[in-house]
Amino acid sequence: MDSEVQPLLRGEWEQDHPVTAQRDWLRMGAMKVRTVFKHYFKETCSVKTLKKRLPITKWLPKYSFHDLQSDFIAGITVGMTVIPQGLAYAKIARLPPQYGLYSAFMGCFLYMFFGTAKDITLGPTAIMSLMTESFADSPVEKDPTYAIILCFMSGIIQLVLGILHLGILVNFISYPVINGFTSAAAITIAVGQIKGILGLKNIRREFIPQIEDMISNIKETNLWDMTLGLCSLVLVHNMKKLRTIDWKDRPDDPPISILQQVCRKILWIIGTGANAVIVVTAASIAASLLAYNVDKLSLTGKLKAGIPSFQPPKFSLQNGNTTITADQIFSDMGIGLIIVPILGIIEAIAIGKAFARRNDYKIQPNQELYAIGLANIASSFFSAYPVTGSFSRTAVNSQSGVRTPASGVFTGALVLLALQVLTPLFYYIPTAALSAVIIAAVIQMIDYKVLRILWKYKKIDLIPLLLTFVSSFLIGIEYGILVGVGISLLILLYPMARPKTKVSVGGIAVVSLNQGLQFPAIEHVQNKIVEAIYADKTPKSVVLDCSNISHIDYSTIQGILELIPDFDRNDVKLVMAGLKLSVLGELQNADIPEVLYSPSVEQAIAMLQEDISNMPNGGHSVVVGGSEENIKVHDRDIINGENVTVCADSDTFSPAILTLTDSTHL
């Protein structure tokens, strides 16, 4: 009977009962699976979908020479930025510098085909490098196997999330949590690079021990490294500001001269290329010092030249004479296999949205999952570690006037060129300079302003932020974000688990809920009901006002069943009142004879007072829905002493409830 009622009720539900959104969703999930799949495959094979999955098909046909020019300039500029960044970020991931570059080209190439945001540029980022260091920490020093596997798996998972349209997951990570996490990550990274600036050796890795060691070894500071490091830091930090100078041109000013324009452009280029400038300068200083046999600076040293060979990720690792198997590796990465891809998605989509908004276009978040996923998978075949959208480089890309994702081609090409040609020169790059580049990059990520804002506007949201931040240092950055998400979810779910209940105890106790009854709440409600039964000496029957319940799950039904012994022992009854017809149907499926149903609290109380439970039909109420006009009763059912439910065109089966005796009068 439930089924024939649905269509009637569905209409009202949609607006009235949010929970039924879930119900419908589940119903679809459970019942329409086949049709959904059929539809899904039909859709995935259509040309329209193909176009949707390959955004390049949208812009390439209209691609002009003018676009090419702009994309070329932008692509090269980004390339200039990513090369020093890549070398530096690899240090964060504790991999040899070239792996930063290995991670810097495939992403760009693939994003051109699958990306929906013209500005985004994929590649190594500070956060991803830190996550790689945390989760893909190989037992073999400087061995990339773990990192590459993490990259591959992240790609797979991002792709799967895309296919399952589970991008929704990122919605459950709130701003305060992301803020707290980002700031903590930035500090962790920055602190980790101080030893690079000071030229300190054999420092432990964990946050606290690291600081201890640096303090205890402070005397061994290499003054050459420190000088170069600090100078680079100050320079790069200030040069970056050149990029964002606001020239305060008022519209009524006279147009500026060519010379001014040129100067401004030059300043902008210096600002944009700050990292490159510093690294190149530092390298040449180091080289010339070496020429004079002054070998004081710690240098990057020799790295493997050339483009990485194309090969599928290796899923095992030789550690001395023991082989580490795939599942050993996976269990080492553990939860990282979820956190890293999710963080990647968050970073990329957040950036994409920001620039889409700035430049007035829209991104398709779900398509972005495909793009990042495929980028990671492809990159892993070139020995990359996990990649995602880089905020700094996306900004550079955007400001360099990028027109389409095609700019990625030039970025990637430049990186490959560098790998092929420049690796011998990377030898001379002082590690102190790279540390400076990193620190300058991450200090911008520390967002202390939000603290003031939250303190002023929304103190409450400081809780997840600070908990994320603090626990990132206490239990490790990789778990800090889990704590944060946990807290904010708990805050979201708390009201679900502790619905407000009103208990009014007269001759009969009435327990009313102010919201839906979902499984997390059942224990709480159980207690309320039992309290109500034992409210005073004599156990009393209970009416549960269910008018706000629009869906009941198995756990909840179980919870009700668990109460039955209490009822029997005390010979009291539970009446569920004001049930929606759909809920009644679900309860009758479960068939709990000890529980009675009633259209309203008042009638429930009346029912209990005339002690329906002594009636021949063993306490079964005969439930008749709808207005008096269309009451029908199936006598057969009554003879069997079964519940009789006549469906009606109303949401709750008001108004009449007839006991056997009454109904026989019909």
Place this chain on the structure above:
Amino acid sequence: MDSEVQPLLRGEWEQDHPVTAQRDWLRMGAMKVRTVFKHYFKETCSVKTLKKRLPITKWLPKYSFHDLQSDFIAGITVGMTVIPQGLAYAKIARLPPQYGLYSAFMGCFLYMFFGTAKDITLGPTAIMSLMTESFADSPVEKDPTYAIILCFMSGIIQLVLGILHLGILVNFISYPVINGFTSAAAITIAVGQIKGILGLKNIRREFIPQIEDMISNIKETNLWDMTLGLCSLVLVHNMKKLRTIDWKDRPDDPPISILQQVCRKILWIIGTGANAVIVVTAASIAASLLAYNVDKLSLTGKLKAGIPSFQPPKFSLQNGNTTITADQIFSDMGIGLIIVPILGIIEAIAIGKAFARRNDYKIQPNQELYAIGLANIASSFFSAYPVTGSFSRTAVNSQSGVRTPASGVFTGALVLLALQVLTPLFYYIPTAALSAVIIAAVIQMIDYKVLRILWKYKKIDLIPLLLTFVSSFLIGIEYGILVGVGISLLILLYPMARPKTKVSVGGIAVVSLNQGLQFPAIEHVQNKIVEAIYADKTPKSVVLDCSNISHIDYSTIQGILELIPDFDRNDVKLVMAGLKLSVLGELQNADIPEVLYSPSVEQAIAMLQEDISNMPNGGHSVVVGGSEENIKVHDRDIINGENVTVCADSDTFSPAILTLTDSTHL
């Protein structure tokens, strides 16, 4: 101004707006922290609380000799059960057998002081052993360090959860998830013991490889082990049934004779001691075979005799010539440090509740957290691995007529005695017999009936169950439950992230939400608003009907801010209509001048039509709350062109919204 409104509104809120439950909770969390702590410490130091924390103080004073008798019998019976189980379960945890017994006594002792359920008996369980094997898998074969640390940490975390009253966490794990997990665990364990029955050597550990190896090595089956194993299995499985024979006595039957009673008691004892009987018999067979120099059976072999020494857990481990540090160990355990304690809590509390209901008393779930937590911490000082409530032994305890938790003393004592005296005899216990004991124990955990029930009543709830079950085998039992919890939370949260919206587009677009606006929903709502703006050629202003919103968080405000560029670019306005006064306050804190507020959708539309935005006060609406009677307007504020909000004794600031021009007429 918000502050002075709160008290007025709070009253209505409590019933009307569940979300404010969360709000109040947070408010408390954020603001009343100090007072709460003060109150908390005051409370924790009171005698009443001390009594609550030491339930023994309740029953010990009334303890009678009769209680002592019953508890003694029950305690000894449980001891008889736990000794063979302990030896067997240690096999699941891949630890030497004596560790099962090391884990079997401290729990009993401590629970006597802190436990609130007379029936519960703590100790090693199949699930906890499996979790130990999964999460505390030491790189050093048979080394307990990891297991002991996991035990200690689980205790700490359970204790902390208890102190923070976070037992609520277990409410978020639904029946179907627990069902799926338990069945999967049972199967994993059972399959893992087949090799023991067949006497197969060097089989790989992971589920699938294990099966492969067993099939490939099937020829090496040790027929002696197999025979003994299968016989033991069949016997123990059937003997157990003796315990639960229903003698179908009808009340009108004549009272049964002493002889019958004795027979029944004997059968019951055999049923209850089934494990012990089998193990002892098997051991004696093995011993006698050895006496005749028949050395075919695989035996438990030599174990360390005596009671484990009392020592704090070691937080480092020597592996060959490398030392594994504490944080290495922790990062190896990873998420297990959360899952294991939570599972422990679930298992114990579920059992406690079941028997409390059966025997008509109540447990204090939160006090149980203290009890289990302390039991684990204490046990870890005696080289135990994580312990929790054992269903089988709790049942035995209950059926043996236990009166108080004091029975634990006798169980514990018996275990200690066994360790001291019997260890030499354990040498002869055939591993096949232990495997039989395990399999007989876990097959009872496989709940296939629930599948039929769910299929019949609630197909939807099959999704989390099956996903938990399947993923337990695909990605490992330890993560299967995470997947399950994730899915069921996602099902709970989905409606929050995708609130139903109604978009009606006329000259002005109206977007209305059918529920609160929480951060997971903001992206969805953003899109709806932007869609509304661009619904047709000319961008149009949007009215967001917020009448269902009773609380706004920082992420949501951020989300609105992110839309501003869109508004400015298209020179359209967003009006938030039907705001509750509290929400208005929150929004005004955030001070978003581009957004207008209005008491109702109708007035919002009116406002937009007369294009308020051209007014001198720069589009600031003057908001006046409450009924016309008590309208007050602060002219100073108007002169500054600020929002003027006059608080009123109504939840929404209906009915009047006055623009500057209007208000000057006042």
